[in-house]
Amino acid sequence: MANEQVTVAEEHRGLVKEQFDDSLQQYQASNLGMWLFLATEVLFFGGLLASLTIYRYQYFHAFAIGSHFLSVFWGGTNTAVLICSSLTMALAVRAAQLSKRKDLIVFLVFTLCLGILFLFIKFGEEWHHEYLEGLAPGVNFTYHGPHAPHVELFMFFYFALTGLHALHMIVGCGILITLIILAARNRFKEHFTPVEIAGLYWHFVDIVWIFLYPLLYLLGGRFGH
Amino acid sequence: MGTGNSIALSKPGEEYRVHYLNAKYGIKSWLLTTDHKRIAWLYFISTSFFFVIGGLAATFMRLNLVSPQGALVQPATYNKLFTMHGTIMIFFFLAPAVPTVLGNFLIPMMIGARDVAFPKLNLLSWYIFITAGATFLWCAISGGVATGWTFYTPLSSTYTNTHVISAAMAVFISGFSSILTGLNFIVTIHKMRAPGMTWFRLPLFIWALYATSIIFILAMPVIAITMALLVVERIFHVGIFDPALGGDPVLFQHLFWFFGHPEVYILILPSLGVISELIAAFSRRRVFGYEFVAFSSFAIAFISFLVWGHHMFVSGQSIYAGIFFSAMTMAVAIPSAVKVFNWIATLYKGSVALDAPMLYALGFIGLFTIGGLTGLYLASTGLDIFLHDTYFVVAHFHYIMVGGAIMGYMGGLHYWWPKMTGKRYPEHWARVAALIIFIGFNLTFGPQFILGVEGMPRRYATYPPKFQFLNIMSSAGASILAVGYLLPAIYLLWSIKYGPAAGPNPWGAKGLEWTTASPPPVHNFDVIPIVTEEAYAYGHEPAVVGSAAS
Amino acid sequence: MTQEAPSSPSATAGFAHIERKRLYIAIWITLLCLTALTTAVAYVDLGGAWNTVVALLIAVGKASIVVLFFMHVRHVIERMIRVVIVAAIFFLALLIIITVADIATRGMLSSPHWLTPSFFLW
Structure with missing residues (x-):
């Protein structure tokens, strides 16, 4: 059986940690562990999302005004960037599963570049712009139109949610850099679990953005403004 | 006696054996260990430290309440004391104690x-825990925080000038x-069980810790983000x-108690699991209705996420939400009662041995029942308006937290101490200590039920003179309780050095952890066991307690 | 270029299902189209809360696609993972729904007209 040979090979190279019986058990445990961590993350973002829902329900118009200050163009572009990075990440995992080292490194580098592009647009283009516009609550908030306090509340949630998301992106980029270095050292030969786990994390961060984009940028529709 | 120290390895009749405690030496071998048994000890030392700090805060509070005007401290200091007591006891002692000490040590051994x-x-978890603890101690040293452990806004975000940020970060x-x-x-x-260890052969302690872990996963992130929001609000004034400024303080309470009530079950569920182990071992019977006890842990964990609003009956919450939360809170009584009734049914016609761990277990059943039933009083929306924020609430949750969670922890600690150290503690002293704790506890918190019904509010440094008698009674009880906690600290430490060797199975109990040597070898088992029988497969043999042979 | 068949004798494929490259690209195009769709719909007045509902439905659809295909839940061998996903969504929903229910009914101080003592008696 090819499987048993692999198992022996992985154990021989010290890739199966001593607490595990075999590489299958290790693979399943690592996968389950990552999913449990993602469940935690859902509730971590969940506290913010619940607060956003409450206030959106109560101050719908103020939140719509706040939402119209955001750039749909850059938000949409960033959504596309992240979806592309998810594709390259999925392909990277596939390359790791097939032990194709060159493909793995290429796709990981692509993913990293897209991640950095996302952060660049987020901070360099959007946050910078909104800060200059006087839309940064607690720091530089100069909007004095209707519903000003609640518009500020919306802008806070915008910064909090995108900031928390960006923090996860930064962590994700760090993980990608580590993976690239390890892949260059040929550490994932016939041992793709770390790449797959990192992929799960990266896709999750993508999913968070899939929800943040409509919730923040498209809130209440863009018609008639 | 007295020869069981480190020279014991050369004692005649006792062969030198490598186990997890003597496999490596030096501070580095402890601080960088990845052995779950050593990590359990790291947690044991650190949580015990926090228990002492939290206990000291309680001591000062009880001393202050001896006199109606406040015998010891200024009201502002008193506020800091009860905040420190609550925060440390909940986040740094009770929540980690049973899961990280007994759980860490026993989960791999039991499965x-x-x-x-x-x-x-x-x-890494331990280092994060230590970082958090150090942050809170820094907060306490730099002046403390006076919001109560609940950090209610807008007091915490706007009005108090104490150190909220470092406490929230902790x-x-x-x-x-x-x-x-x-x-x-x-x-x-899920993934590490030995061959043959099916789900329904797992000890009930494992089921309880599984349910606890689910709450850890789902509730802890919510408090983390809530505390982060609180810090941001305090710094940036949004x-x-x-x-x-357009915000909703009741939303904070929603987020806090979405975590906060499941947290209460984090504290009690592991002890419920310990009690199931103790009752089975010391009545020599399989736990009656094993499946029901196992699933009741899950039912408690699940319903605990549906009851949080019973903390908010008088906070301006909708009356309809109040009705829902009240009904759900009543429902938690069902799985809790399932446990209590099944334990009692297990005792029936069992060969009950009244060793120290069993004394804690029996004490637990009584105190937990009182704590649970008074919780039903508070779950009634009408009665809660009368009892809210009185000493009745304080007494209620201390019957669960101290009478329940800590009694379970103490029982478990005594039960597995021979396994953890390889040594036996003096049984008579242990029984005396268990009795003192039971008496001291009831003297401390029993009077507080009456104080609450008579209308004494919680969290005040002073009170009308008519409450003085019961308060003195409570403080006197607290000093008895303190003696009760000091005794085990002395004789357990003593036993590490001087206690007689315990042997692999001093209680004659069932369970994989008792099949390996005491203290266990580094990898727990010389050969991974193959499980062929149910949990608690006690025959009808009489209870022979105290024989070191197996 | 020839595609590696999912059953190709890959050394490590033993316990992981390997998807076709073509499928990933199809998923990627679908996700981009849905992003365009959700942006376009935002500029059309669907009336009332429907814009929000449609936007969220599309988001749920996109997220499900990512979870099922990119995150391999379609072929996951550990069934517990599905339980974990459902549990996370369920408890998030609990938090949001119950909190919103409180806010929505907070102003209702008198009981609704149908809620009379006789309501509980039949």
Whole structure:
């Protein structure tokens, strides 16, 4: 059986940690562990999302005004960037599963570049712009139109949610850099679990953005403004 | 006696054996260990330290309440004392104590594994915990915080000038320690069981810790983000929870108690699991209705997420939400009662041995029942308006937290102490201590029920003179309780050096942890066991307690 | 270029299902189209809360696609993972729904007209 040979090979190279019986058990445990961590993350973002829902329900118009200050163009572009990075990440995992080292490194580098592009647009283009516009609550908030306090509340949630998301992106980029270095050292030969786990994390961060984009940028529709 | 120290390895009749305690020496071998048994000791030392600090705060409070005018401290200091007591006891002692000390030590042993699934993560959890604890101590040293452990806004975000930020950060950090522990436990229980260890052969302690871990995973992230929001609001003055700036303070309470009530079950569920173990071992019977007891842990964990609003009956919450939360709170009584009735049914016609761990278990059943039933009083929306924020509430949750959670912890600690250290403690002293704790506890918190019904509000440094008699009674009880806690600290430490060797199975109990040597070898089992029988497969043999042979 | 068949004798494929490259690209195009769709719909007045509902439905659809295909839940061998996903969504929903229910009914101080003592008696 090819499987048993692999198992022996992985154990021989010290890739199966001593607490595990075999590489299958290790693979399943690592996968389950990552999913449990993602469940935690859902509730971590969940506290913010619940607060956003409450206030959106109560101050719908103020939140719509706040939402119209955001750039749909850059938000949409960033959504596309992240979806592309998810594709390259999925392909990277596939390359790791097939032990194709060159493909793995290429796709990981692509993913990293897209991640950095996302952060660049987020901070360099959007946050910078909104800060200059006087839309940064607690720091530089100069909007004095209707519903000003609640518009500020919306802008806070915008910064909090995108900031928390960006923090996860930064962590994700760090993980990608580590993976690239390890892949260059040929550490994932016939041992793709770390790449797959990192992929799960990266896709999750993508999913968070899939929800943040409509919730923040498209809130209440863009018609008639 | 007295020869069982480190020279014991040359004692005649006792062969030198490598186990997890003597496999390596030096401070580095402890601080960098990934052995779950050593990490359990790290947690034991650190949580015990926090228990002492939290206990000292309680001591000062009880001393202050001896006199109606406040015998010892200024009201502002008193506020800091009860905040420190609550925060430390809940986040740094009760929540970690049973899962990270007994759970860490026993989960791999009970399911027949060499270690937890992620040993490095396990060590990381401890370092995160220590970081959180250090942050809170820094907060306490730099002046303390006076919001109560609940950090209610807008007091915490706007009005108080105490050190909210460092305290909130400490809670934030400690959440991640618990999350990683819970994650580790769930994966371990799922994937690391020995061959033949099916789900329904697992000890009930494992079921209870599994349910606890689910709460860790789902509730802790919510408190983390809530504390982060509180810190941001305090620093940047954005009105997330501040009504003056358009925020909703009741939203803070929603988020806090979505975590906070499940947290209460984090504290009690592991002890419920310990009690199931103790009752089975000391009445020599399989736990009556094993499946029901197992699933009741899950039912408690699940319903605990549906009851949080019973803390908010008088906070301006909708009356319809109040009705829902009240009904759900009543429902928690059902799985809790399932446990209590099944324990009592287990005792029936069992060969009950009244060793120290069993004394704690029996005390637990009584105190937990009182604590649970008074919880039903508070769950009634009408009665709660009368009892809210009185000493009745204080007495109620101390019957659960101290009478329940700590009694379970003490019982478990005594039961597994011979396994952890390889030594036996003096049984007579242990029984005396258990009795003193039971008496001292009831003297401390029993009067507080009456104080609450008579209308004494909680969290005040002073009170009308008519309450003085019961308060003195309570303080006197607290000093008895303190003696009760000091005794085990002395004789357990003594036993590490001077106690007689315990042997693999001093209680004659069932369970994989008793099949290996005491203290266990580094990888727990010389050969991974193959499980062929149910949990608690006690025959009808009489209870022979005290024989070191197996 | 020839595609590696999912059953190709890959050394490590033993316990992981390997998807076709073509499928990933199809998923990627679908996700981009849905992003365009959700942006376009935002500029059309669907009336009332429907814009929000449609936007969220599309988001749920996109997220499900990512979870099922990119995150391999379609072929996951550990069934517990599905339980974990459902549990996370369920408890998030609990938090949001119950909190919103409180806010929505907070102003209702008198009981609704149908809620009379006789309501409980039949």
